Amino acid sequence: MLNALRWWSGILLAFSLLALSRVFLPLPFVIEVVIFSIYTMGCSFLLGRVGFISFGQPAYLAAGAYGTAFYLFYFGANPYVGILLGVLSGLVVSLIVGPLFVRLRSDYFALVNLALAVIVYYLMQKVLADITKGDNGLWFLTNIASTPVLDLTRPNQFFVFALLVAFAVWAFYKYLDDSVFGACCLATKINEDKLEFIGYSNYRVRLLAFVIANTTTALAGALYAIYLGFVSPEITSPSRAADPVVVTILGGVGTLYGPIVGAFAYTGMKDVISKLIGNWELFIGFLLVFIMLAGEKGIWGTLQPRLEKLFLRGKAATTPADDGETRR
Amino acid sequence: MAESGHSLVVRGLNVSYGESKVLFDVDFTVAPNQVVACVGRNGAGKSTLLRSIAGFLKPLSGTISSDGVDLVGRRSYDIARLGIKYVPQDKKVFSDLTVRENLELGSYATKDYNWDRVHDFFPKLKELMDRKAGFLSGGERQMLMIGRALLGSPKVLLIDEPTEGLAPSIVAQLKEVFGALSRNTALVIVEQNLPLVCAIANKVYALKEGRIVAELAGESIRPAACEPYL
Amino acid sequence: MMDAQLLISGVIFGLSIGAIFFLMAIGLSLCFGLMRIISLDQLLYYSIGAYITYSLSLASGSVWLGVLGGMAVAGITAFAVERFVFLRIYERELTFSMITSFGILIGGIGVIKFFWGVVPRPVPVPTLAQIDIFGTDVPVYRLIVVAIAFLVYGGIWLFLNRTITGKAIRAGIENVEHVEGLGINVSRLFTITFVIAGTLSGLAGGLHAPLIMVDPQMGLEVLAFVFMVVIIGGLGSIKGTLVSAFIVGQVVSLGSLVYAPLAQMAPFAVMMLILLVKPTGLYGSTLVKK
Numbered sequence: 001m002l003n004a005l006r007w008w009s010g011i012l013l014a015f016s017l018l019a020l021s022r023v024f025l026p027l028p029f030v031i032e033v034v035i036f037s038i039y040t041m042g043c044s045f046l047l048g049r050v051g052f053i054s055f056g057q058p059a060y061l062a063a064g065a066y067g068t069a070f071y072l073f074y075f076g077a078n079p080y081v082g083i084l085l086g087v088l089s090g091l092v093v094s095l096i097v098g099p100l101f102v103r104l105r106s107d108y109f110a111l112v113n114l115a116l117a118v119i120v121y122y123l124m125q126k127v128l129a130d131i132t133k134g135d136n137g138l139w140f141l142t143n144i145a146s147t148p149v150l151d152l153t154r155p156n157q158f159f160v161f162a163l164l165v166a167f168a169v170w171a172f173y174k175y176l177d178d179s180v181f182g183a184c185c186l187a188t189k190i191n192e193d194k195l196e197f198i199g200y201s202n203y204r205v206r207l208l209a210f211v212i213a214n215t216t217t218a219l220a221g222a223l224y225a226i227y228l229g230f231v232s233p234e235i236t237s238p239s240r241a242a243d244p245v246v247v248t249i250l251g252g253v254g255t256l257y258g259p260i261v262g263a264f265a266y267t268g269m270k271d272v273i274s275k276l277i278g279n280w281e282l283f284i285g286f287l288l289v290f291i292m293l294a295g296e297k298g299i300w301g302t303l304q305p306r307l308e309k310l311f312l313r314g315k316a317a318t319t320p321a322d323d324g325e326t327r328r
Numbered sequence: 329m330a331e332s333g334h335s336l337v338v339r340g341l342n343v344s345y346g347e348s349k350v351l352f353d354v355d356f357t358v359a360p361n362q363v364v365a366c367v368g369r370n371g372a373g374k375s376t377l378l379r380s381i382a383g384f385l386k387p388l389s390g391t392i393s394s395d396g397v398d399l400v401g402r403r404s405y406d407i408a409r410l411g412i413k414y415v416p417q418d419k420k421v422f423s424d425l426t427v428r429e430n431l432e433l434g435s436y437a438t439k440d441y442n443w444d445r446v447h448d449f450f451p452k453l454k455e456l457m458d459r460k461a462g463f464l465s466g467g468e469r470q471m472l473m474i475g476r477a478l479l480g481s482p483k484v485l486l487i488d489e490p491t492e493g494l495a496p497s498i499v500a501q502l503k504e505v506f507g508a509l510s511r512n513t514a515l516v517i518v519e520q521n522l523p524l525v526c527a528i529a530n531k532v533y534a535l536k537e538g539r540i541v542a543e544l545a546g547e548s549i550r551p552a553a554c555e556p557y558l
Numbered sequence: 559m560m561d562a563q564l565l566i567s568g569v570i571f572g573l574s575i576g577a578i579f580f581l582m583a584i585g586l587s588l589c590f591g592l593m594r595i596i597s598l599d600q601l602l603y604y605s606i607g608a609y610i611t612y613s614l615s616l617a618s619g620s621v622w623l624g625v626l627g628g629m630a631v632a633g634i635t636a637f638a639v640e641r642f643v644f645l646r647i648y649e650r651e652l653t654f655s656m657i658t659s660f661g662i663l664i665g666g667i668g669v670i671k672f673f674w675g676v677v678p679r680p681v682p683v684p685t686l687a688q689i690d691i692f693g694t695d696v697p698v699y700r701l702i703v704v705a706i707a708f709l710v711y712g713g714i715w716l717f718l719n720r721t722i723t724g725k726a727i728r729a730g731i732e733n734v735e736h737v738e739g740l741g742i743n744v745s746r747l748f749t750i751t752f753v754i755a756g757t758l759s760g761l762a763g764g765l766h767a768p769l770i771m772v773d774p775q776m777g778l779e780v781l782a783f784v785f786m787v788v789i790i791g792g793l794g795s796i797k798g799t800l801v802s803a804f805i806v807g808q809v810v811s812l813g814s815l816v817y818a819p820l821a822q823m824a825p826f827a828v829m830m831l832i833l834l835v836k837p838t839g840l841y842g843s844t845l846v847k848k
Contacts, residue, residue: 053653055660100830104837107596107652111785112833115826118782122823242664249657279672281774285665292658293646384735408741416736422729429725436722437741476740 048254056113064221090218141229252301423462438480576807585755607763636756
C-alpha cells in the first residue's frame with residue numbers, strides 16, 4: 001500500500017503544483033503549458049529512451065488536430081468523440097509510416113520525419129485545400145457541443161479536463177518507465193546487440209515506442225483543436241519543428257517531468273523575451289547550443305539528481321541512468 | 329631508474345572504456361631496438377594497451393613517456409610524429425587510394441619520401457604501386473600497413489596482431505621483416521602466435537584480465553612458459 | 559499536353575535548382591563522411607551568402623562581387639563556428655550534432671533578422687540576357703549557375719584526387735583513426751573540410767539569391783530539399799550527391815509542370831521509396847560507428 005502511494009506521489013505532487021500555478025498565472029498560459037507538455041512528451045520519450053530525434057513532430061500533431069477538426073467541422077459536435085478520432089488518426093499515421101521509419105539510422109530518421117512534416121504541411125495547405133480550407137483553416141468553435149460534467153467549451157473546465165488527461169498520460173509513461181518495455185527501450189538505445197541476444201527484437205521495441213510517442217503527440221494536437229476551435233496548416237509548418245526539440249532539451253531529455261518543466265520554461269520565456277528583445281530565434285537558438293555544450297542535461301535533468309539525493313535518501317534510484325552515450 | 333634513454337616507459341597505467349575498467353596498474357618498458365611481445369587471451373587488454381600508448385585512449389591515471397617526453401594527453405598524430413607509430417589490428421588500408429597514395433599519406437607528415445627502404449622490406453609492394461589498395465590480399469595489406477608506418481623511421485612500432493588470418497608463408501616473411509626491423513626500431517608486438525613471438529622477442533609480457541602477470545626475458549622465453557598465463 | 563518550350567524551360571529550371579542543391583549537399587556530405595556530424599548550420603551559411611550578396615550588390619552595383627563577398631563571409635562564419643562549437647562535439651553521437659547545429663541555424667536566423675529585418679529583399683539578376691535553345695528563350699543566368707556547379711564539381715574532384723590534402727580527406731572518410739596514426743593533423747583536416755562546406759553553401763546562397771527573394775527563413779525552406787538530395791544520394795558520397803541533385807531538381811521542376819502542389823512533395827515521396835529499398839540512400843554506406 002505504501003509502495004503504491006510512493007509510486008503516485010511524484011505525479012500527484014507535480015500536477016498539484018501545476019494546478020496550483022493556475023492561481024498565479026493566466027489561464028491561457030497554463031493551458032498552453034499543459035498541452036505543450038503532452039506534445040513534448042512524445043518527443044522526449046523517443047529521444048531519451050529510444051535514442052531517436054525527430055524533426056517532424058508537427059506531422060503527428062497535425063494528424064491529431066485535423067482528425068478532430070474534420071469530425072467537428074463536417075460530422076458531429078461531441079468534443080470527446082473528436083478527441084478520440086484525433087488520437088486514432090495519429091495512431092493510424094504512426095502505424096503506416098512507423099515500419100519504414102523505425103528501420104532507419106538515427107540521422108535519416110530525423111530527416112525523414114521532417115520530410116513527413118513538410119508533406120503533411122503541403123497536403124493540408126494546398127493539395128487537400130478543398131476539405132481543409134487551406135491557409136484559412138477550419139473553424140469549428142461554435143460547432144462544439146456543451147458536454148455534461150465538464151463543459152469543454154468553457155476554458156476553465158477545459159483546463160481541468162486537460163490537466164486530468166495529462167495526469168493520465170504521465171501515469172502511463174511512468175508505468176512504461178518501470179516496466180520491462182521501458183527497460184527494453186533503454187537497452188535498444190545503449191546496446192542493441194545485447195538486446196537481440198536476450199531474445200527481443202529491436203525493431204519491434206522501436207516500432208511500439210514510435211507508435212506510443214506519436215499517438216501521444218496526436219493527442220496533444222486533438223486537445224489544441226478543441227481548445228482553439230480552429231486548425232490551420234500553420235501548426236505543421238516546418239519552422240515549428242524546432243519547438244518540441246528545444247523544449248525536450250530544455251527540460252531534460254528522457255526524464256519524466258522534463259517536458260513539463262521545459263514547457264513551463266519555454267512558454268514563460270517566450271512571453272517575457274518577446275516583450276524584451278523581440279528576436280525570439282536569436283535567444284532560443286543560442287540557448288539550445290548553450291545547453292548542448294553545457295552538458296545537455298536541461299533544467300529538470302540537472303535538478304532531478306540533486307533533489308533526489310536531498311529528499312529521497314535511502315530510496316533506491318528508480319530513474320535509469322542516462323549518460324547520453326550511444327553507439328549511433 | 330632512468331626514464332630517458334628508454335624508447336617507451338609505462339607506469340601505473342589505468343584505462344577504462346566508458347564505465348568498465350580494462351587496464352589495472354600496468355608497468356611496461358621498452359628499450360631502444362628491443363623486441364617486446366605482449367601475449368594474453370582475447371579481451372585481456374592488449375589492444376587497449378597499444379591504443380593508449382598511441383594516444384587513442386585517454387588513461388584514468390598513470391604515465392607514458394618516451395625518451396623522457398611525456399605522451400599522455402597528446403593527440404595521436406602528435407605521438408606519431410614523435411616516432412611512435414601504431415599498426416592497427418583491423419588490416420584496413422585506405423582501399424579507395426592506390427598503394428602509392430597510401431604511402432604518400434605516410435610520407436606527408438613525416439616528410440620521408442624515401443620509399444626504397446619500404447621496397448627493400450616488401451619487394452611485392454613495388455609491383456603493386458598503382459593498384460587500388462582495396463584489391464590487395466590480406467598479406468599484402470599487412471605489408472602496406474607496416475610499410476606505411478616505417479616512413480619517418482619511427483623509433484617504436486606498436487603492431488597489433490600482425491599475423492592473424494595470414495597464410496604461413498606470409499607469416500614467415502613477416503618474421504624475417506621483424507628481425508630486420510629490430511636493428512633500427514623497437515617493436516612492441518601483440519600476438520596470439522606464441523612460437524613466432526618467442527622466436528624473435530627479447531622480452532615477453534603476459535597480460536591477463538588487464539594486469540601484467542608475468543615478464544619473461546632471455547632464456548626463459550618459450551611458448552610453454554607463456555601458456556600458464558593465458 | 560506539355561509543349562516543347564515548357565519542357566525545355568522546365569529542364570533548365572530543374573538543372574539550375576539542382577545545381578544549387580548540389581552545392582549545398584556536397585558540404586553536408588563531406589562533413590558527414592569525414593567528421594560524422596550532421597551540419598544543419600550549413601543552411602545558415604547559405605542564408606548568409608544570400609544576404610551578403612544582397613547588401614554588397616546594393617552597395618557596389620555588382621551582383622558577382624556580392625556573391626564573392628557572400629562566399630567569403632559564409633566561409634569565415636563557418637570557420638568561427640567550427641572552432642568554437644564543433645571542435646567540442648566531434649566525439650559525440652550524431653543526434654548531438656544535429657541538435658546543436660540546428661540551434662546554430664535558428665540562432666543565426668535571429669542574427670539575420672536583427673541586422674536585416676523580416677521583410678523579404680529582392681536581388682537583381684546579374685544578366686537579363688536570354689539565349690535561344692531549340693526555339694525556347696532560356697535565361698543565361700540559369701545556365702551560368704549550372705556551369706558554375708559543374709566547375710565546382712570538377713574542382714572538388716581535382717582537390718580530392720590530385721592534392722595530398724584531398725587524399726587525406728578521402729582516407730579520413732574511410733577511417734580517421736588510421737589517418738591520425740600516420741601523423742597527419744586531422745583537426746586541421748576537419749576545419750578545412752568544414753570551411754569548404756560553408757563557403758560552398760555561401761556560394762549556393764549567393765547564386766540562388768537573384769532567383770528568389772531573400773528572407774530570414776530561406777534556410778528553413780530549402781532545408782528539407784537539400785537533405786532530400788543528401789539522403790537520396792547517400793551521406794558521404796560525392797558522385798551520389800551529383801546524381802541525386804540532378805534527380806531532385808528535375809522532379810521539382812518537371813513535376814510542377816504536371817501538377818504544382820504535388821511537385822513540392824514529390825521529392826519526399828521519391829526519398830521514402832528509395833529508403834524503403836535501401837535504408838542508406840542510393841550510394842550511402844552502412845557505416846554507423848565512428
